[in-house]
Amino acid sequence: MSIEVLGVLVHRNGSEISPPSGPLFDVPMIQRLAHDFDANGYDRVLILQNSFAPDPLVIATHAATVTRRLAFMVAHRPGFIAPTMAARMFATLDHISGGGRVGVHIITGANDTELQCDGDFLTKEQRYHRSAEYVRAMRAVWSSTTPVDFNGEFYRFNKALSELRPVTAAGIPIYWGGASPLAIEKAAECADVYAFGGLKPLDQMRQDVAAVQALAMKAGRTVRLQTSVRVILGETEAAAWAEARRVVDRLGEVALEQRRALERDGGAVRTGMRLDKALATTKGGTGRGELERIATGPEVLDKRLWTGITRASIDFATPTLPPALVGTAEQVADAIMDYHAMGITGFLIRGFDLLGDIETHGRELIPRLRMLAGAAKKPVGAKNS
Numbered sequence: 228m229s230i231e232v233l234g235v236l237v238h239r240n241g242s243e244i245s246p247p248s249g250p251l252f253d254v255p256m257i258q259r260l261a262h263d264f265d266a267n268g269y270d271r272v273l274i275l276q277n278s279f280a281p282d283p284l285v286i287a288t289h290a291a292t293v294t295r296r297l298a299f300m301v302a303h304r305p306g307f308i309a310p311t312m313a314a315r316m317f318a319t320l321d322h323i324s325g326g327g328r329v330g331v332h333i334i335t336g337a338n339d340t341e342l343q344c345d346g347d348f349l350t351k352e353q354r355y356h357r358s359a360e361y362v363r364a365m366r367a368v369w370s371s372t373t374p375v376d377f378n379g380e381f382y383r384f385n386k387a388l389s390e391l392r393p394v395t396a397a398g399i400p401i402y403w404g405g406a407s408p409l410a411i412e413k414a415a416e417c418a419d420v421y422a423f424g425g426l427k428p429l430d431q432m433r434q435d436v437a438a439v440q441a442l443a444m445k446a447g448r449t450v451r452l453q454t455s456v457r458v459i460l461g462e463t464e465a466a467a468w469a470e471a472r473r474v475v476d477r478l479g480e481v482a483l484e485q486r487r488a489l490e491r492d493g494g495a496v497r498t499g500m501r502l503d504k505a506l507a508t509t510k511g512g513t514g515r516g517e518l519e520r521i522a523t524g525p526e527v528l529d530k531r532l533w534t535g536i537t538r539a540s541i542d543f544a545t546p547t548l549p550p551a552l553v554g555t556a557e558q559v560a561d562a563i564m565d566y567h568a569m570g571i572t573g574f575l576i577r578g579f580d581l582l583g584d585i586e587t588h589g590r591e592l593i594p595r596l597r598m599l600a601g602a603a604k605k606p607v608g609a610k611n612s
């Protein structure tokens with residue numbers, strides 16, 4: 228069973244423990260990151276979207292022109308432009324990138340107040356219904372050579388037609404995030420790939436995987452599964468645990484720096500977050516309660532799933548981080564394969580040193596994952612991927 232390895236492409240180098248410095252929008256860094264992901268064996272990169280960050284579709288377009296192979300998972304919030312227009316924009320990027328490199332990650336959004344910054348006043352429940360209809364509308368445009376009429380609950384258009392259609396027969400894949408029951412129900416109905424936000428203990432993840440698969444089966448579909456994976460690697464296991472402790476110390480220091488910055492200028496924006504907590508993109512998301520439960524349990528779960536960063540991020544009131552895998556590359560690859568064995572084939576891998584980790588992961592982790600995935604048996608009931 229093949230795997231897809233993903234990274235995160237942002238417009239400045241930095242992480243939760245080393246806030247970005249330098250230009251606010253660092254074009255040479257975008258190029259360098261994109262190049263390094265491409266050269267180090269990553270298949271695809273996620274480019275995030277919210278109501279204050281630079282536009283991910285434009286960043287993807289630039290990154291596509293400086294890479295040859297790397298594919299994109301472009302975060303995209305329905306509700307702001309017509310789906311007919313979005314379909315043409317993504318089809319255009321598909322052609323610019325040479326075909327087969329574009330994926331749309333549908334973002335329904337967690338925080339009502341933050342979405343209102345862009346003028347979206349629907350509730351989360353309404354937004355999920357709209358997101359599903361948006362996907363149907365985009366697919367209607369992508370798949371038709373003749374004019375299409377559409378009359379839905381949120382969108383209505385007549386004689387829509389795109390001169391460009393996706394380059395390859397496989398089309399433009401739809402990725403989908405969100406952990407609430409409606410998010411999962413709608414993913415089962417319309418996503419190509421459902422993305423979990425992070426690792427959970429194996430038993431719990433197995434149940435969640437089964438729940439998505441059961442809903443997809445009920446809808447008569449198969450949905451590929453992906454999860455984000457936070458890793459802390461060391462040359463030895465002891466070195467990895469020492470690094471894990473350093474990460475927690477740094478999370479505390481950065482939280483303090485951010486509190487001071489918030490007191491100085493309340494409306495401040497940092498890459499990936501607004502310091503005003505009412506506007507945090509993750510506020511109102513479903514996963515937080517579950518992470519709090521996980522963080523109050525044992526510090527190490529299963530083989531090496533470490534809840535230390537989850538607990539620290541709750542203590543320091545920063546965006547809550549799912550638990551991380553800590554160990555040597557060999558140990559971490561082995562632990563990732565336990566999730567692969569459940570039927571998860573996409574792994575969005577991140578450490579805490581955005582630029583520096585790419586080469587380490589490309590050298591130490593990704594080849595091991597591909598080797599182990601190549602040797603792994605298909606889980607019972609899985610179709611070819």
Ligand SMILES: Cc1cc2nc3c(=O)[nH]c(=O)nc-3n(C[C@H](O)[C@H](O)[C@H](O)COP(=O)(O)O)c2cc1C
Pocket residue numbers: 273274275276277302333334335336337403404405406407408410422423424425455508511512513514575
């Ligand atoms: C891999 C991944 C990437 C995400 N990227 C973004 C993003 O760029 N912007 C955003 O606002 N939300 C992002 N989300 C959040 C979700 O799409 C979703 O809107 C959020 O979890 C709220 O839904 P819930 O309450 O159903 O969990 C992402 C989620 C996942 C799993």
